[in-house]
Amino acid sequence: MVQILISMAPDVHDWIIVELQGTLETKEDVHLEGKVIGNLHFDTKGTPMLVIGHHLLHGKVVDLDKPYAVLRKEANIYQYEGIRKGNTCYNICALVKKKIIFKTRPKPIVFKNMPITR
Amino acid sequence: MADQRSVLEDVNKLADAAGLVNRKGLVQVLQFSHNPNNDECKLLELPHRILDTLKVGNSVTIRGDHQDEAVLCTDKETYDLKVADTSNSLLLVPDCVLPKDEAFKSEVSPLVFREVSSCYTTYFELKQRRPKLEKLKFLLVGDLYKGPENEENTGHLEDDSVKKRSLHTLADLLSKVQASETEILEALKKIEALEINAMEAVSISQLAASGGSSWMFSGSQAYSFSGHWRLLDTDYKEKVVIGILTLLEEKDWSYEAVPVRECCDILQELEPRIILEHCLNCYGEVTNMETDSGDENTVYYRLSEDKICRFYAEYLLRQAGRFNYHEFMDSWQQSVPEGMVTKSAHLAGIALTDMQSIPPVIWHFPASDLPDDPVPRDLAAPGQSLNALLMKFARSSTDATGVKVYNSKKAT
Numbered sequence: 320m321v322q323i324l325i326s327m328a329p330d331v332h333d334w335i336i337v338e339l340q341g342t343l344e345t346k347e348d349v350h351l352e353g354k355v356i357g358n359l360h361f362d363t364k365g366t367p368m369l370v371i372g373h374h375l376l377h378g379k380v381v382d383l384d385k386p387y388a389v390l391r392k393e394a395n396i397y398q399y400e401g402i403r404k405g406n407t408c409y410n411i412c413a414l415v416k417k418k419i420i421f422k423t424r425p426k427p428i429v430f431k432n433m434p435i436t437r
Numbered sequence: 438m439a440d441q442r443s444v445l446e447d448v449n450k451l452a453d454a455a456g457l458v459n460r461k462g463l464v465q466v467l468q469f470s471h472n473p474n475n476d477e478c479k480l481l482e483l484p485h486r487i488l489d490t491l492k493v494g495n496s497v498t499i500r501g502d503h504q505d506e507a508v509l510c511t512d513k514e515t516y517d518l519k520v521a522d523t524s525n526s527l528l529l530v531p532d533c534v535l536p537k538d539e540a541f542k543s544e545v546s547p548l549v550f551r552e553v554s555s556c557y558t559t560y561f562e563l564k565q566r567r568p569k570l571e572k573l574k575f576l577l578v579g580d581l582y583k584g585p586e587n588e589e590n591t592g593h594l595e596d597d598s599v600k601k602r603s604l605h606t607l608a609d610l611l612s613k614v615q616a617s618e619t620e621i622l623e624a625l626k627k628i629e630a631l632e633i634n635a636m637e638a639v640s641i642s643q644l645a646a647s648g649g650s651s652w653m654f655s656g657s658q659a660y661s662f663s664g665h666w667r668l669l670d671t672d673y674k675e676k677v678v679i680g681i682l683t684l685l686e687e688k689d690w691s692y693e694a695v696p697v698r699e700c701c702d703i704l705q706e707l708e709p710r711i712i713l714e715h716c717l718n719c720y721g722e723v724t725n726m727e728t729d730s731g732d733e734n735t736v737y738y739r740l741s742e743d744k745i746c747r748f749y750a751e752y753l754l755r756q757a758g759r760f761n762y763h764e765f766m767d768s769w770q771q772s773v774p775e776g777m778v779t780k781s782a783h784l785a786g787i788a789l790t791d792m793q794s795i796p797p798v799i800w801h802f803p804a805s806d807l808p809d810d811p812v813p814r815d816l817a818a819p820g821q822s823l824n825a826l827l828m829k830f831a832r833s834s835t836d837a838t839g840v841k842v843y844n845s846k847k848a849t
Binding site for chain 1: 448451452454455456457459460461462463464465466467468469470471472477478479480481482483484485488491492494496497498499500501502503509524525526527528529530531533534535536537551553556558560611612
């Protein structure tokens with residue numbers, strides 16, 4: 320029987336999730352590490368707006384009915400009579416109570432007065 | 438910082454082109470993390486009760502053998518742990534801030550980079566479920582308590598022999614049964630198991646020496662020592678209970694006021710005190726009695742008429758195959774203590790009758806031996822009612838005696 324303990328520190332962080340419809344794809348098969356996804360703006364009313372490539376998305380900030388816990392695996396590996404023993408547990412390193420959801424169709428951004436050769 | 442400024446210029450140009458005239462405050466540029474190992478985090482959707490228990494510092498536990506579906510237990514409840522898929526992408530952005538946050542207002546730089554630590558299309562979700570307790574009884578039946586004379590070799594147990602004897606502490610049960618501690622303890626109480634350590638299982642004389650001073654008045658589930666959880670062998674339990682009831686008769690005690698201490702003092706010559714107390718707990722409860730003697734330490738038990746009647750019914754039926762119904766009802770009434778009246782309602786869940794046969798018969802058929810999950814209920818998908826499933830394959834009708842029966846929908 321496997322028993323995995325999950326615990327949470329009292330001063331747990333609050334993180335945010337940005338939810339997009341569909342998946343993010345790149346034209347070429349490249350590593351994504353460090354790649355910029357898009358720019359997140361807010362307007363005067365607090366509405367989030369995301370510019371991805373040449374597309375604009377309008378979204379909204381939503382309180383999650385059931386928050387997500389972000390679980391980080393922590394293996395306590397120790398030596399017992401020369402045998403390596405593992406004891407897996409999870410620590411909740413953050414809670415996600417709000418998300419910014421973008422569920423409208425992306426609007427293409429049209430560049431006026433700009434040379435096409437850009 | 439020249440780089441940052443040119444980035445800001447590009448970002449603003451793009452925003453202008455997009456017509457974002459009302460934009461205000463900080464721009465957050467989302468980018469994938471530089472550290473590819475951040476992926477080891479998982480998302481778990483937390484129902485409020487679980488969040489509350491975590492907030493006060495309690496842990497929760499995922500339990501299951503490799504072939505089991507995983508469950509998550511708090512100290513009180515059990516939840517199914519399932520993977521949920523979503524067609525959306527969930528980007529986890531640890532440092533992202535919203536206009537209402539202080540950090541958003543106080544940020545001096547007009548543009549900041551925010552790392553997306555990971556991107557999810559799955560998360561784990563929890564749904565409360567019935568505890569999976571089937572294994573509990575199965576584990577305990579492996580080593581029934583059959584009386585002190587059968588326990589002799591447990592006095593100085595080596596680790597190996599414990600394994601051979603398959604005895605279980607609460608910690609063992611928690612590691613083997615997919616249920617919360619509260620649910621396991623409730624189930625143990627329901628099946629009338631008791632926690633007993635090796636010393637108490639054998640040493641009658643030692644117990645006699647400590648006598649009443651060690652008397653503890655706790656429910657059957659809350660003895661303050663850690664031992665093994667055991668079920669009593671049915672033959673043995675019957676012997677102990679008959680012993681108690683015989684003493685009642687000898688001493689001319691009312692079943693409504695059994696002086697526990699005196700009762701156990703006499704009978705512990707024969708059986709361990711803890712077993713006697715356990716049986717009294719199974720068949721009765723503490724009663725508050727006005728006593729003439731003014732002895733406030735005397736604790737009385739009132740035996741339950743229902744439970745004792747059921748006890749005798751099973752005692753009589755267990756040994757017989759089919760019993761003539763009327764003969765049974767007579768001998769049953771004669772065997773119970775004076776003042777108790779047997780009723781056919783007591784037989785619900787322990788016996789079946791056939792009143793059509795000549796003569797009418799009764800036989801032992803304990804409902805507790807039936808599987809916990811009758812087959813159709815097992816097959817019904819979550820959210821689908823048992824009735825809906827039955828209606829898909831069967832039709833119901835009422836027979837001559839008013840009993841609802843189901844038939845196959847297809848003619849055979």
